[in-house]
Amino acid sequence: MEKSRIIITCAKGITPFLKEEILKLGFPVIMETVAGVMTAGTIEDTMKLNLWLRTGHRVLFLIKEFTSKDPGELYKNLIEIPWEDYIPEDGYFCVTSNVDNPYIKDSRYANVKCKDAIVDRIRLKKGRRPDSGPERNSIVVNLYWKGKDCSIYFDTSGEALSKRNYRKIPFKAPMQETLASAVILATKWDGKSHFVNPMCGSGTLAIEAALIGLNKPPGIHRNNYSFMHMKGFNSNYWNQLKTDAKKNALRELNYKIIASDISEEAISAAKKNAATAGVEHLIEFLVCDYSETKIPEGEGVVIINPEYGERMGKMKELEDVYKGIGDFFKQKCTGYKGYIFTGNLGLAKKIGLKTFCRIPFYNGDIECRLLGYELYKGSKKDQVE
Numbered sequence: 404m405e406k407s408r409i410i411i412t413c414a415k416g417i418t419p420f421l422k423e424e425i426l427k428l429g430f431p432v433i434m435e436t437v438a439g440v441m442t443a444g445t446i447e448d449t450m451k452l453n454l455w456l457r458t459g460h461r462v463l464f465l466i467k468e469f470t471s472k473d474p475g476e477l478y479k480n481l482i483e484i485p486w487e488d489y490i491p492e493d494g495y496f497c498v499t500s501n502v503d504n505p506y507i508k509d510s511r512y513a514n515v516k517c518k519d520a521i522v523d524r525i526r527l528k529k530g531r532r533p534d535s536g537p538e539r540n541s542i543v544v545n546l547y548w549k550g551k552d553c554s555i556y557f558d559t560s561g562e563a564l565s566k567r568n569y570r571k572i573p574f575k576a577p578m579q580e581t582l583a584s585a586v587i588l589a590t591k592w593d594g595k596s597h598f599v600n601p602m603c604g605s606g607t608l609a610i611e612a613a614l615i616g617l618n619k620p621p622g623i624h625r626n627n628y629s630f631m632h633m634k635g636f637n638s639n640y641w642n643q644l645k646t647d648a649k650k651n652a653l654r655e656l657n658y659k660i661i662a663s664d665i666s667e668e669a670i671s672a673a674k675k676n677a678a679t680a681g682v683e684h685l686i687e688f689l690v691c692d693y694s695e696t697k698i699p700e701g702e703g704v705v706i707i708n709p710e711y712g713e714r715m716g717k718m719k720e721l722e723d724v725y726k727g728i729g730d731f732f733k734q735k736c737t738g739y740k741g742y743i744f745t746g747n748l749g750l751a752k753k754i755g756l757k758t759f760c761r762i763p764f765y766n767g768d769i770e771c772r773l774l775g776y777e778l779y780k781g782s783k784k785d786q787v788e
Contacts, residue, residue, distance in 0.1 A: 404446045404489075404635070407466070410556065411452065411459040412439040413581065416764040420585045421458045428455055449559040449630055450641050454622040454648065457584035457611070460563045463545055463556040470551040473506045474516045477553065481520035484555070485528075489542075489633050490521065492529040496542040499558065503549045517546050517555075541632040561629035568624045569680035572672035574605035578708060578744075582766060583611045584621065589762050589773055590704050590742055594618075596658055597703030599739070601693035601731075603662035606673025606686070608706055613660055613682035619652040620645075624680065656685055658703065663689040663696040694731045698739070705736050705778075711746040711769065722753050729754035732778050741776040748772060 409430075413421045421440050422432050428451065434441040440459075444452075452462045467484055471477040490496055498517045502510040521544065522532040543558035565581040578586075587608065592598055594616025600608045614621055622628075623645060630636060664670050670688050677683040689696060693707065707728055712721045725743075732741040733756070745751050746769040760775035 404464075406443060406445050407464060408433065409442045409444050409449060409452070409465070410439055410463040411442065411456065412461045412463065413459050414438065414579075414585075414765055416762075417458050417581065417585045420588045421456070423588070424456055424458060425452075428452065446557075446559070446630060446633070446635075447637055447640055450628075450637075450644060453560055453564065453625075453628050453630070454620045454644055456564060457615070457621045458581050458588065460565060460581060461558055461560045462564070464559050466555045466557060468552070468554050471548070471553050472551050473504075474512065477513070477548070478516050478520045480553065481517055481555065482524045484520075484524070486521045486524045487528040489557070489635075490525060490533055491632075491634055492525050492531045492533055494533045494541060494632060495538075496521065496533055496535050496544055497537060497539050498535065498544050498546065499539075500546040500548065502546070504551075507548070513546060513548060517544065539629070540627060541629065543629045557629065557633070559628065559630040561627065562625075564622065566625070567621055567680070568626070569610065570605060570607065570676050571679055572605060572675050574669050574672045577605045578607050578766065580607055580611060580621070582764065583607045584615070586706065586742075586744055586764065586773055587612050587615055589760075589764075590706065590740065590775070592704045594653075594656055594658065597699045597701060597739075598658070598660045599696060599698060599703060599705040599736075600660075600662045601664075601696040601705070601707050602709055603664045603673055603688075604669050604708070606662055606676050606688075608708065609660055609662035609673070609686050610677050610680050610682055613656070613677070613685045614680065616656045616658075616660070617653045617682070617685070619681075620648045623648060658701075659699045660686045661689065661697055661699070662686055663691050663693065665690070665692050694727060694735075696731075696735075698735050701738065703739050704742065705732070705739050706742045706744065708744040709750075711771075712750055718750075721747075721750055725750045725753035726755065729756055732756060732776055736778045737780045739778050741778050743774045743776075744771060745774070746771040 430442040469480045498514040526532040545556040545558045547554040762773040
């Protein structure tokens with residue numbers, strides 16, 4: 404398949420960090436949107452993007468663009484695409500869509516028209532048809548249809564890239580892996596200083612930090628991507644990508660990663676997840692209150708992701724927690740950069756320190772901020788908002 408445009412989707416607020424990743428991997432940035440970045444490349448290039456991107460959700464490879472005013476015209480355009488060159492007649496595929504068309508009241512109808520065109524074309528050319536259904540564990544075809552404008556893609560990721568395949572025990576409301584990576588990248592931490600994560604929960608921030616510090620690709624533990632099921636899949640190239648990645652990854656870090664939580668259950672889950680990711684030996688796990696977390700001598704980053712206080716009864720308790728975090732930063736973390744990731748800016752005011760950055764993110768539908776604090780030694784550390 405020839406070179407084409409590639410759309411990498413992401414959560415709102417993550418685009419700047421996704422763009423930076425794409426450029427570092429050697430790909431051009433053609434366009435940015437609030438929830439994605441456009442680049443260009445071949446199907447083989449999507450393998451590299453799927454393997455290495457830490458902040459993207461899906462890698463969509465453009466097959467064709469056309470105009471269709473109604474479902475009948477959509478079918479006629481889709482049946483002209485040589486699907487038999489891409490989808491095995493004894494295989495399986497799934498259709499997903501994003502549709503805004505006056506003739507379509509339910510996007511599932513557009514999915515059915517797309518599926519019908521694909522199976523009719525392959526049956527016509529090959530004498531049999533592949534199976535189809537809702538599961539994204541094989542080939543995934545994505546339809547974008549707005550007004551008359553249609554774009555048809557292969558979703559080369561299948562399952563979202565946030566599913567790294569290491570988090571076997573999620574524990575309470577864990578931060579999504581792609582968001583955790585974006586938060587770490589926003590701090591500029593690169594493995595050349597200490598990384599401390601009190602209130603670590605299931606360990607996602609610490610694990611993603613270890614992968615970043617080692618220069619280990621986040622997709623290395625995934626054994627299933629949509630591109631693997633397409634005709635012409637270049638398994639030699641894919642295996643070489645993984646071999647090169649493993650060869651170039653570090654095995655140890657010169658600085659400490661510390662993750663703590665007051666819950667023994669959380670630390671147990673975090674340890675198991677870190678072991679699955681192959682980074683347990685790099686993270687020091689502690690069962691303790693956040694305020695008792697060990698801070699190594701030197702410089703580094705401290706990131707805390709406290710509760711946001713969705714339940715009103717907890718607000719007073721959380722006010723004390725946020726104030727305590729400010730005291731912890733001032734008293735124990737001087738020389739570091741401190742960060743709070745929160746969806747409650749009212750509570751964040753209780754920290755009582757002057758921010759040097761306020762970076763917007765979204766955790767699901769919740770608008771959040773990554774608040775950064777310079778924790779100076781000496782008088783500057785007591786600057787108050």
